[in-house]
Amino acid sequence: MTNFFRGLIALLVASLTTALLGSVFSSQFVMSDLISVGAEIPFSDRLSMTIDDFGILPSLIPLTLVCFVIAFSIGSLCIKYIGGKRIVWYMVAGAAGLMATLLVMKAVLLVSGIAGTRSTLGFLSFGLAGAIGGWVFAKLTHSLTNQGD
Template sequence: MSFLTRILPSFLVSWLLTFTLASLFHSQYVVNQLVNVGVVVGFSDRASLTLDDWLGLLPTYGAIIALALAIAFFVTAKLNKKVKKYSTQLFVIAGIVAFAIVLIAIESIMNIHIIAGARGWGFYAQLLAGAVGGFTFSQLFKATKNQKAY
């Protein structure tokens, strides 16, 4: 029952936030590249593109992120049993590593940047999304653990 009440809700919230940030960073990177070559992009176009990207990336990139975070958080939870003092830091690192592995693996296998927003500084923005996801999971999991104690 611990999985359904503590782990799964914490994971789903952190995954949704992580994917949303990764999609947002991707969209804004692409828009920024268009602006750099002289294309005028209004706020409504930015918002529309961002929403379209979120919906378009959800079934593929969203699923890849979910799988990568699930593996990273599982491994980190096992490691965390031995190193409890650094729980938050370990989950943040796990989120970063999950994104780095996914992005590098996709590029290596397909020999292209399948996520256009993961080029240049966009790569680091994607890693930031992973870090936020790891931090969020860590905090939510701790909160549900402390709630159970009362």
């Protein structure tokens, strides 16, 4: 299997991981907002809605994929020309890339495209999901490079 193909698989798995986490985080923040205005949400309903919300993945995965192609390309350039731990660069790239994507979406749509990111914490949770995606990408591509993590 070529390095290119292995890199592509790593990118897809990282995107899927981030999109899944983003979906789960968004569901929790949406329900937290409902609870703040008086709703009582039993665990079974919370679980049901969290799973049901995976319905956003067909749009969230491609969005994350495009975001990561750009973010990880910039990350790899930073590793090459600045140096430092590649896992840190990819985590930073993933987090910054996803948060920048949310900001661009909001600038275009004028409103939040993902309801769970309306609050500061919800927004930062997507940064965390992006960072974890970066970590997954760095780990899966570790064998393709001579550099240490």
